[in-house]
Amino acid sequence: MTTSASLFKKFTLENVAQIASSSHKEQKEVREELAEQYPALEEYWEEILPKKSDIFIIRCQGQVHCITLVSSQPEVLFFNHHGGPYLPHLKLLHKYPFMLKGHQVDIGGCRYVISGANVMCQGLTSAGGVVADGTEEGEVVAVYVEGKEHAVAVGTMLMSSDEIKEKNKGPCIENIHHLGDGLWMNPILSASHISV
Incomplete structure (x- = not known):
């Protein structure tokens, strides 16, 4: 079993297992979980995950789920492991360090x-x-x-x-x-x- 500490040590693009559009219900659940977990971002959700934009939940090997916007270049915003809490990608954290x-x-x-x-x-x-x-x-x-x-x-x-x-x-x-x-x-x- 992969430990959290070694999740991304050897992570490559080949670790991506499935990319599919999420159902509206699934997207709503993810948005609610993120809003609950990161209340400091309340004023910024429209910039980060606009309501009118769809999101991908990208499933990777090792039970890692990455959250991206649906686009031709989907950049990881958050990820979680084994259904645990969502963690921000460092690039997102650099934009919103107060989160x-x-x-x-x-x-x-x-x-x-x-x-x-x-x-x-x-x-x-x-x-x-x-x-x-x-x-x-x-x-x-x-x-x-x-x-x-x-x-x-x-x-x-x-x-x-x-x-x-x-x-x-x-x-x-x-x-x-x-x-x-x-x-x-x-x-x-x-x-x-x-x-x-």
């Missing part, structure tokens, strides 16, 4: 995070690191690096902010999508990518 709480890793942790490693407590609690207050276990968060403007990864909390400060040991954020991974390198998924 997620963000933790900051010290500069020494940068190369590990962009190689796909999970974020360690010490990378957030050391000088240069920042633990965002009020994040809970299982919450989707952005990962920033000291001195950099844009997020370098998206992941889920393995423990709460308070636990990170208390324990200060071990992994605290599961790194699911990061700069340079397969999804970053292949953000456009279309029917021509389906392996037969």
